[in-house]
Amino acid sequence: MSKGTLAVLINSTSQNWLPARWKTRFEAVCGGRRVALLPDTGLDPAEVHYAAVWKPAPGELAAFPNLRAIFNLGAGVDALMADRSLPDVPLVRVAVPDLTGRMTEYVVLHVLMHHRQELYLRRSQREKRWEPRYQWPASAVTVGVMGLGTLGADAAVVLRRLGFRVAGWSRNPRAVEGVECFHGTPQIDAFLRVTDILVCLLPLTPETHGILNRDVFAKLNRNSPLGAPVLINAGRGGLQNEADILACLDDGTLGAASLDVFVQEPLPQDSRFWTHPKLVLTPHNAADTDAEAISAYVAEQIAQFEAGRALENVVDRARGY
Ligand code: NAP
Ligand code: GLV
Numbered sequence: 001m002s003k004g005t006l007a008v009l010i011n012s013t014s015q016n017w018l019p020a021r022w023k024t025r026f027e028a029v030c031g032g033r034r035v036a037l038l039p040d041t042g043l044d045p046a047e048v049h050y051a052a053v054w055k056p057a058p059g060e061l062a063a064f065p066n067l068r069a070i071f072n073l074g075a076g077v078d079a080l081m082a083d084r085s086l087p088d089v090p091l092v093r094v095a096v097p098d099l100t101g102r103m104t105e106y107v108v109l110h111v112l113m114h115h116r117q118e119l120y121l122r123r124s125q126r127e128k129r130w131e132p133r134y135q136w137p138a139s140a141v142t143v144g145v146m147g148l149g150t151l152g153a154d155a156a157v158v159l160r161r162l163g164f165r166v167a168g169w170s171r172n173p174r175a176v177e178g179v180e181c182f183h184g185t186p187q188i189d190a191f192l193r194v195t196d197i198l199v200c201l202l203p204l205t206p207e208t209h210g211i212l213n214r215d216v217f218a219k220l221n222r223n224s225p226l227g228a229p230v231l232i233n234a235g236r237g238g239l240q241n242e243a244d245i246l247a248c249l250d251d252g253t254l255g256a257a258s259l260d261v262f263v264q265e266p267l268p269q270d271s272r273f274w275t276h277p278k279l280v281l282t283p284h285n286a287a288d289t290d291a292e293a294i295s296a297y298v299a300e301q302i303a304q305f306e307a308g309r310a311l312e313n314v315v316d317r318a319r320g321y
């Protein structure tokens with residue numbers, strides 16, 4: 001009996017997402033299963049049992065009548081949630097140590113960059129100025145992590161280990177050792193009040209859309225040892241009100257920001273973010289999905305599923321993440 005095809009559907013032009021490379025990796029780990037790169041005019045849609053996808057266009061997955069599971073090749077499923085015709089089969093997201101470790105690297109890099117005054121020190125170097133400013137210890141700074149899930153909880157633990165005070169905010173009550181945990185709308189103000197560096201690792205859902213706005217920034221610790229609070233967003237661009245971020249950087253409500261994600265990607269050439277002196281930006285590469293690690297993760301899950309065991313990291317469609 002045929003094993004059922006794994007269809008690979010990738011809508012991205014960046015180097016990490018070269019579709020041919022993903023196909024080769026899937027073929028190496030899928031034990032003889034046919035792997036079809038879409039679009040494939042010779043493919044019978046009925047033979048597709050599994051789909052591994054990154055940003056498929058709405059409607060693309062509805063073409064497969066015998067689909068058994070969808071594997072999103074990233075942690076965030078907001079692009080899939082927007083597809084009203086998404087087949088009603090389990091949707092699995094990425095939650096693996098490889099991706100988690102990459103995001104924690106990004107968070108630590110950017111928290112330390114702002115804490116250790118790197119924007120000021122690089123400017124001093126360019127201007128040949130030997131003028132060190134007082135350096136606070138990590139223990140004087142509170143990093144507030146919005147989203148205490150797979151990624152946020154790991155970053156919080158590593159930041160604690162570096163000596164920062166760490167607070168976290170989630171939807172439901174969470175416990176992370178050494179982290180002051182807050183949850184839900186009633187506790188968000190208390191979370192923001194203690195926060196000097198706000199790290200956002202929330203999923204984009206109808207509830208979190210636009211949550212990074214002036215109201216929130218104005219509630220951050222106004223007596224921050226950094227001078228003014230700092231924003232780091234590596235969640236999704238839709239979480240942020242970009243006009244508010246620019247205005248708050250300009251008027252000092254925010255002292256600086258690191259952004260990895262944007263409402264429109266690639267970031268348009270005329271965006272003020274490119275040249276803003278208080279902003280550090282990266283092109284949505286805080287935590288790449290590694291073809292080797294993630295193809296193995298998907299192949300292992302398919303094997304488990306076909307052996308009658310449960311899939312892991314299945315998205316709760318009602319919550320949207
Ligand atoms: P996750 O394990 O699902 O965790 C999500 C966290 O957000 C949970 O703690 C959840 O609360 C919290 N949350 C969700 N809705 C909330 C709400 N309305 N109010 C308060 N808290 C809320 O997700 P993850 O694996 O950590 O990934 C987080 C996001 O990172 C992804 O969705 C994706 O958008 C982004 N990401 C970006 C990159 C990049 O390269 N920039 C890479 C990977 C992922 P509960 O714990 O109570 O459920
Ligand atoms: C990347 O943005 C991801 O969601 O994994």
